[in-house]
Amino acid sequence: MSTETENETARARRPRGLVAAVVVFVVCAAAAGGLGASWALAANDDSVAFAVERNQVMEDGRQAILNFNTLDHKNVQRGFDQWVASSTGPLREEVERGREQNAQQIQQAKTTTEAEVVDAAVTELDRRAGKAKMIAVVKVVQKPEGQQPSEKRSRYEAELTREGEQWKLSGLGPVAVG
The missing domain is CATH 3.10.450.230 (VirB8 protein)
Structure with a gap:
């Protein structure tokens, strides 16, 4: 394999890693937002106070x-x-x-x-x-x-x-x- 082919392969891998990192970040942010919204709803839910x-x-x-x-x-x-x-x-x-x-x-x-x-x-x-x-x-x-x-x-x-x-x-x- 030539150096030129290796450089092209390395460049092709970098965007995949970056894309994967962005996808993981977006998924984590969405999960955190969903959990935060659930927590806020539960904290203000009258049924929780009723159960207590x-x-x-x-x-x-x-x-x-x-x-x-x-x-x-x-x-x-x-x-x-x-x-x-x-x-x-x-x-x-x-x-x-x-x-x-x-x-x-x-x-x-x-x-x-x-x-x-x-x-x-x-x-x-x-x-x-x-x-x-x-x-x-x-x-x-x-x-x-x-x-x-x-x-x-x-x-x-x-x-x-x-x-x-x-x-x-x-x-x-x-x-x-x-």
């Missing part, structure tokens, strides 16, 4: 339902403190009104209950009104002092109300089976 709020309802609601199904007769006041802290509105008022009488009954029964929220789902969420509903399946183990523990599963429907940054129970009742 729904997750907060779920977390706060599960904990509140757990609190309302867990009591230790040896430290019943602590349990009622958790009930008060987990509730709002008429439910909180009901807990506070019946606190002393219920505490005496629980202490006399010498029973401890431990709960586990087995499953739960948010069924309604109105962010503007600060209201939500959820359902939950709760496993409660009752441990009467000196007796064998027993296990019971219950289904609950809970109403929640946003109080500040936290969702609290404003209603809690059993769901009829059957």
Whole structure:
């Protein structure tokens, strides 16, 4: 091969390399632009904020339902403190009104209950009104002092109300089976 042929071959390769570099640059710039646009849309998308709020309802609601199904007769006041802290509105008022009488009954029964929220789902969420509903399946183990523990599963429907940054129970009742 002559030097002239080698020079022509080298010149022919240079533009291909330059073209390839430009193509890679354009593809990367387009990908970055697309990802940036997606990020901007997601950051301003109301559905993201709704999902975050729904997750907060779920977390706060599960904990509140757990609190309302867990009591230790040896430290019943602590349990009622958790009930008060987990509730709002008429439910909180009901807990506070019946606190002393219920505490005496629980202490006399010498029973401890431990709960586990087995499953739960948010069924309604109105962010503007600060209201939500959820359902939950709760496993409660009752441990009467000196007796064998027993296990019971219950289904609950809970109403929640946003109080500040936290969702609290404003209603809690059993769901009829059957």
